[in-house]
Amino acid sequence: MTQLFYASTLFGAMTLAAAIDDGRFGPRDGRRILLVSNNAAIPEITPSLDQVPGFAALRPRFDEVRSWNDVVAPLHPSDWKARIIEVPMLGRLLLSHLSLDGGPDELILESIAVPPARTLAGLVKDCPITVYSDGLMSYGPTRDPLPAEISGRITRLLHLDLVPGLSPLLLSEYGVPAETLPDRAFLDVIAQSGASGEETRDLPAGPPMILGQYLSALDIVTPEEEAGLHADMLRGLVARGFDTVLFKPHPAAGRRHAQRLRETAGELGVRLAVAGEGVPAESCFAALRPALVAGCFSTALITAGRHFGLPVATMGGELVLERLSPYENSNRVPATITDALLPRLSADGSLEEPPPVDLQALVRAVGYCMRSETYPGLREPAAAYLDAHGPARYFKRQRLAALELSPAPSAQQPGALGRLRHRLSRALS
CATH class of the missing domain: 3.40.50 (Rossmann fold)
Structure with missing residues (x-):
C-alpha cells in the first residue's frame, strides 16, 4: 500500500507523525512518501520544514521526502494551480516524477480548500483522501466549496483535541467524520523532536x-x-x-x-x-x-x-x-x-479574563455568518445566540443585516448615540 502525505509546516508534520504512531494509517506494509511544501512569502530564503532540526526525529516514519517547491519551481506553491485542460497530463507527470505510475492508495492532505493541497487533490485522482487539521482552523467552516470529485473522496478528518468539547466544522457539510488524535501520541512526538536539546540549548529557561x-x-x-x-x-x-x-x-x-x-x-x-x-x-x-x-x-x-x-x-x-x-x-x-x-x-x-461564553454556540454562530449558504442548519442557533448575547466583537453589523440576523434590541450593545443619551439622562436625573 502506497501512501502520499503532504505537509507545509513542522506542526503539520508532527500531527502526521502522531497519527502514524497511533496506527491511523495502518501497518507499514508499503511506501510512505512525504511531499513537503514551503509556502513562505519568499521560500528561497526560508528553511523548509524538512530542513529544520526538529524534523530529523520525524524522518524515519517516511520512506521518501520530496519537495513540491522543486516540482513547481520557479512558481510559488500557494499561487500555482493547473488549468483544467492540463490536469490529466500534469497528473501523469507528477505521478511519474514520484515513481507512482499506479497512483497512491491514499492521499493525505492539510488545508484541502486551497493550493497546494487542493491542487494536489485535483492532480492525484482515483484514491481516497484523508484530511488532517492545521490547528484551530479545523473548528471553522470550509474556506471554499470543493468540487464533488474531491469532496466525494474525503473519508475522514483527523484533528488534535485542541479545545475539548468543541467539534470541528471543517468538512462537516460533506458528511466527513472527524476523528480525534490522542494527546499522548502528539506529546510523545514533540518529546522526540526536541530530544537532543540542541534547538533550545542557548535559550533561557523560565522567562515569558x-x-x-x-x-x-x-x-x-x-x-x-x-x-x-x-x-x-x-x-x-x-x-x-x-x-x-x-x-x-x-x-x-x-x-x-x-x-x-x-x-x-x-x-x-x-x-x-x-x-x-x-x-x-x-x-x-x-x-x-x-x-x-x-x-x-x-x-x-x-x-x-x-x-x-x-x-x-x-x-x-x-x-x-x-x-x-x-x-x-x-x-x-x-x-x-x-x-x-x-x-x-x-x-x-x-x-x-474574558467574559464567560458558550464557545460551541459562539463558533457555530460565527461559522454560519461566514458561510451561511453552506450551513443553513445553523441559522436558528446563530439567531438564538445573537438574541441572547448581541453582536459583541465577533460579528459585523453589515454582515448581520445582509443575513437578516440583526439581534433583538435588548441584546444589542448601545451605540454612540445611545451612550450619549444615557449619560445625559443620568446627568439630568
Whole structure:
C-alpha cells in the first residue's frame, strides 16, 4: 500500500507523525512518501520544514521526502494551480516524477480548500483522501466549496483535541467524520523532536515568551501595527516584572520582527532572546517552560495551555477581528476562539479574563455568518445566540443585516448615540 502525505509546516508534520504512531494509517506494509511544501512569502530564503532540526526525529516514519517547491519551481506553491485542460497530463507527470505510475492508495492532505493541497487533490485522482487539521482552523467552516470529485473522496478528518468539547466544522457539510488524535501520541512526538536539546540549548529557561505571527504578510494589519503589537506584548511582560523575554518568530515571517523588537527591548533595558526560525514553539514549551506565553491568535497559544499547562495570554484580538476581511476570512474562527477563551494582556501588564461564553454556540454562530449558504442548519442557533448575547466583537453589523440576523434590541450593545443619551439622562436625573 502506497501512501502520499503532504505537509507545509513542522506542526503539520508532527500531527502526521502522531497519527502514524497511533496506527491511523495502518501497518507499514508499503511506501510512505512525504511531499513537503514551503509556502513562505519568499521560500528561497526560508528553511523548509524538512530542513529544520526538529524534523530529523520525524524522518524515519517516511520512506521518501520530496519537495513540491522543486516540482513547481520557479512558481510559488500557494499561487500555482493547473488549468483544467492540463490536469490529466500534469497528473501523469507528477505521478511519474514520484515513481507512482499506479497512483497512491491514499492521499493525505492539510488545508484541502486551497493550493497546494487542493491542487494536489485535483492532480492525484482515483484514491481516497484523508484530511488532517492545521490547528484551530479545523473548528471553522470550509474556506471554499470543493468540487464533488474531491469532496466525494474525503473519508475522514483527523484533528488534535485542541479545545475539548468543541467539534470541528471543517468538512462537516460533506458528511466527513472527524476523528480525534490522542494527546499522548502528539506529546510523545514533540518529546522526540526536541530530544537532543540542541534547538533550545542557548535559550533561557523560565522567562515569558512572545509568539510572533505574520499578520502583515496576510494583509490583516500593517507592518507598523504588527511591530507595535509585538512591542506592546513586550511592554506588558516587562510591566509584570520580567527582565528577560523570549521571542519566537513565525517561521514564515522572516527576521524583521525580531529586529524591530530588539530595538524596543533596548529602549526598555531588558534582554530579548530570539529562538531560531526552525525551532518549534512546542519544543520551547517543553524544554524551557516559559512563565507566560503571549501572542495574538496562534494555535500554539492553545497548545501551550492545553498540552503543556503553561499560563497564556492574548493581545490584539479585537484589532484582528475588526480588520479581518472579508468576513469569511479563515483566520476568523481561530481569532475568535483565542479571544473568547484566553486572558487578555495589556501593555500596562494587566491581565483581564474574558467574559464567560458558550464557545460551541459562539463558533457555530460565527461559522454560519461566514458561510451561511453552506450551513443553513445553523441559522436558528446563530439567531438564538445573537438574541441572547448581541453582536459583541465577533460579528459585523453589515454582515448581520445582509443575513437578516440583526439581534433583538435588548441584546444589542448601545451605540454612540445611545451612550450619549444615557449619560445625559443620568446627568439630568
